Amino acid sequence: MIFKSFGLIIISETTPIGPPRCKLSTGQPRSRFEFNNMLKLVYHMKKILAVSGGVDSMVLLDIFKNDTDILVAHFNHGTRASADEDEAFVRKRCEELGVDIVVGHAKLGEKSSEEEARKARYDFLFSIREDIKKRLPNEPVFICTAHHLDDLVESVFINLSRGTGWRGLTPFTMPQVSRPFLNDDILLPESRADILTYAARNKITFRADPTNSSEQFLRNRIRAKLETLEPETHFQLNQKIKSLYFSQQLKRVEIEKVLTELSPKDGVFKRSWFLKLEDRLACEILKFALLKHEIKLTGPQVKDFLKAVREYAPEKKFNLPEDKLITLHKDWFKI
Structure with missing residues (x-):
């Protein structure tokens, strides 16, 4: 009762x-x-x-x-x-x-x-x-x-x-x-x-x-x-x-260690780099960098961001959640 x-x-x-x-x-x-x-x-x-x-x-x-x-x-x-x-x-x-x-x-x-x-x-x-x-x-x-x-x-x-x-x-x-x-x-x-x-x-x-x-x-x-x-x-x-949760936690540590090594220490990314990377790896690097700044994107949103990095004209801005903007300069951008 x-x-x-x-x-x-x-x-x-x-x-x-x-x-x-x-x-x-x-x-x-x-x-x-x-x-x-x-x-x-x-x-x-x-x-x-x-x-x-x-x-x-x-x-x-x-x-x-x-x-x-x-x-x-x-x-x-x-x-x-x-x-x-x-x-x-x-x-x-x-x-x-x-x-x-x-x-x-x-x-x-x-x-x-x-x-x-x-x-x-x-x-x-x-x-x-x-x-x-x-x-x-x-x-x-x-x-x-x-x-x-x-x-x-x-x-x-x-x-x-x-x-x-x-x-x-x-x-x-x-x-x-x-x-x-x-x-x-x-x-x-x-x-x-x-x-x-x-x-x-x-x-x-x-x-x-x-x-x-x-x-x-x-x-x-x-x-x-x-x-x-x-x-x-x-x-x-x-x-x-x-x-799966416990096994993936261990894998996550290893994955994020690799992503940390791949990411620029000053947070400045070269746009040309993303033209050479395979889509999945490029999305992982972008998502990891955004999460470090507590910016959460869904899978489709990360793909849209990657497309913008590769194709936007210089100085055009990309909209992130909560009205955050990233300016995509001619050769680089910073999160």
């Missing part, structure tokens, strides 16, 4: 949540002492826990609540009326646990995109990390998010639908950001089903995000499709994508 009161949800142990599609781990080894020591062994660094108030992040907070090296970070996007209630809920729980919390605010509005909200949230998280590093320059500091295996699978499908190519298999690749639920070094909950099971057994309260059921968002539509699969099929799909 699921009890709802004042926007909070408590899942009882009898809640029918379906069979786990991945390994079932409650995050509770033989003793709480042993579990805490395992966490310290794997996560022996300062940790900024990104906690929204949803079930995933509240389970993450519960798992690390006895760690003395955590700081909770909550970002109020200002995108819906209940955002202030989410903030108050997370503040109250941190007060009960005696955990420090930092809250950031924005007024993005209901019409803001998922990408805008994500950028604002990560800017906030990294600003906290930078502040800690200034005071503790020799301490490793990581941002920990509650992304799990189902989030990974959904993100891969979203990326592939947008033509992101091989990079679409490694959506959660970001320096100084850790995803504990995707870490195989310790048995934490891995899938959405695992997290719900942990929440039920440990009587975790959390906030429900009403946008998670809106078909306005591509992620929700993909999630709904995946949930129609038979449990065993869903499990096998998740495990296959997880395997």
Whole structure:
């Protein structure tokens, strides 16, 4: 049974949540002492826990609540009326646990995109990390998010639908950001089903995000499709994508090492160079250079950019996302 009161949800142990599609781990080894020591062994660094108030992040907070090296970070996007209630809920729980919390605010509005909200949230998280590093320059500091295996699978499908190519298999690749639920070094909950099971057994309260059921968002539509699969099929799909994710992460390091060596150190590219390169390699170099400046282009957009580099008249400008312009000079351009 699921009890709802004042926007909070408590899942009882009898809640029918379906069979786990991945390994079932409650995050509770033989003793709480042993579990805490395992966490310290794997996560022996300062940790900024990104906690929204949803079930995933509240389970993450519960798992690390006895760690003395955590700081909770909550970002109020200002995108819906209940955002202030989410903030108050997370503040109250941190007060009960005696955990420090930092809250950031924005007024993005209901019409803001998922990408805008994500950028604002990560800017906030990294600003906290930078502040800690200034005071503790020799301490490793990581941002920990509650992304799990189902989030990974959904993100891969979203990326592939947008033509992101091989990079679409490694959506959660970001320096100084850790995803504990995707870490195989310790048995934490891995899938959405695992997290719900942990929440039920440990009587975790959390906030429900009403946008998670809106078909306005591509992620929700993909999630709904995946949930129609038979449990065993869903499990096998998740495990296959997880395997691809980890193997592709290793390949990504090698690929980006080569691309770094190929790219000019001063960021100035010769247009004649791209006339000689094969299309796929030329697109990879352009996309890599743009990503270093946090400019994301789809596959077709990169091809359009390559065409412009090869064919535009001198001094003509090429439009990039967010009204950014690149001037293509006679012989060169700079990103």
